[in-house]
Amino acid sequence: GAVVSQHPSRVICKSGTSVKIECRSLDFQATTMFWYRQFPKQSLMLMATSNEGSKATYEQGVEKDKFLINHASLTLSTLTVTSAHPEDSSFYICSAPGVVGVGHTEAFFGQGTRLTVV
Amino acid sequence: SQELEQSPQSLIVQEGKNLTINCTSSKTLYGLYWYKQKYGEGLIFLMMLQKGGEEKSHEKITAKLDEKKQQSSLHITASQPSHAGIYLCGADPLQGAQKLVFGQGTRLTINP
Numbered sequence: 280g281a282v283v284s285q286h287p288s289r290v291i292c293k294s295g296t297s298v299k300i301e302c303r304s305l306d307f308q309a310t311t312m313f314w315y316r317q318f319p320k321q322s323l324m325l326m327a328t329s330n331e332g333s334k335a336t337y338e339q340g341v342e343k344d345k346f347l348i349n350h351a352s353l354t355l356s357t358l359t360v361t362s363a364h365p366e367d368s369s370f371y372i373c374s375a376p377g378v379v380g381v382g383h384t385e386a387f388f389g390q391g392t393r394l395t396v397v
Numbered sequence: 398s399q400e401l402e403q404s405p406q407s408l409i410v411q412e413g414k415n416l417t418i419n420c421t422s423s424k425t426l427y428g429l430y431w432y433k434q435k436y437g438e439g440l441i442f443l444m445m446l447q448k449g450g451e452e453k454s455h456e457k458i459t460a461k462l463d464e465k466k467q468q469s470s471l472h473i474t475a476s477q478p479s480h481a482g483i484y485l486c487g488a489d490p491l492q493g494a495q496k497l498v499f500g501q502g503t504r505l506t507i508n509p
Contacts, residue, residue, distance in 0.1 A: 285439075313496055322485065322501045370437055376495035385430060386495040390439040 282306060283375050285389025292363055292396055300358045300392045302373035308353035309375035313386070314346075317370040329356040329373075363396040370394075399424045399490040403500035410476055411508050418471045418503045420486035426466045428489040430497060435482045443471075443484075473505075481507045 282305040292298050302312055310331045315323040327337045327348055335348035345367075347359040360367055372391040400423040410416050420429070428447050432440040444453045446462035446469060453460050457474045473480055483504050487497035 311494075320504075322499045323497075325496060325498070328496060372439065374495070374497070385442045385445050386497060388432075388440040388442075391437070393437055 283309075283373065283387045283389045285373055285392055287392055288390055289393045290395070292394070294364055294396055295362055297359055297361045298363055298394060300360075300371055300373075300394075302356045302358070302375075302389050304354045304375050304387075307375075309356070310353060311376060312350065312356040313374045313376075314348065314356075314358050315372050315374070317372065317391075323372065326371075327358075329358075331356075360394065363394070365396045368394055368396045399488050399498050401486055401488055401498060401500035403484075403486055403503050405503060406501065407504040407506070409506045409508060412477060413475055416473050416476055416505070418484050418486075418505070420469045420471070420500050422467045422469075422488055424467070424490070426462065426469070426488055427492040428495075429462055429466075429469045430487040430489070431460050431469070431471050432485045432487060433482045434485060434502075440485065476505075476507050478507045478509065481505055 284303045284305055286301045312329040314326045316326050317323045325338050326341045327335045329335050329348045329350040331350040331353055337343045350356045370391050370393050373389045374386045377385050402421045404419045430445050431443040434440050444460045449464040449466045451462045459472045462469045483502045485502050486500045
């Protein structure tokens with residue numbers, strides 16, 4: 280099946296620094312990718328939709344200047360957490376839609392990135 | 398907006414026992430997804446249901462969608478330690494965009 284690769288899987292950074300998380304579709308093209316965040320013992324919450332060739336769209340309450348999204352190509356979306364603070368520590372995970380048209384397949388998720396800001 | 402409520406929030410069962418996890422939607426479900434997650438790791442796709450009354454099975458896991466398409470259940474038969482994890486139901490409010498809304502999750506523990 281289709282694979283979405285997310286990197287890094289874990290990162291620890293100092294408060295005030297920026298961290299970039301990459302999400303790649305390995306064997307298919309993804310014009311759209313979704314970014315989710317998951318706090319401990321909570322569910323996944325959609326943060327933003329990454330669109331190849333255009334600006335990302337953010338969910339209500341998500342700061343677009345803090346969470347920079349770039350969809351540079353049909354196989355790569357990046358999320359940069361700028362000026363990270365301890366409250367940004369969370370599990371971030373991306374997904375790409377499956378094939379739409381014939382049938383309806385599942386969204387493909389990356390492995391996730393655990394960000395710890397110290 | 399669509400909201401999903403999962404129950405129970407946590408579940409501890411003895412190995413070999415059966416169990417059921419429920420997912421109730423505030424709106425009619427277009428696509429209902431079940432995923433399994435080990436804490437802090439990625440999601441493993443289990444099943445997707447679309448039609449009212451639909452039922453799918455994979456190994457010892459069966460998922461059902463009710464006729465009204467507002468409730469789904471996930472049933473595990475003869476549970477094993479490998480079934481332990483967090484089970485998430487997800488809905489696709491935009492009907493095909495796969496921009497999912499998730500329930501809060503059910504944490505399943507299997508005691509040997």
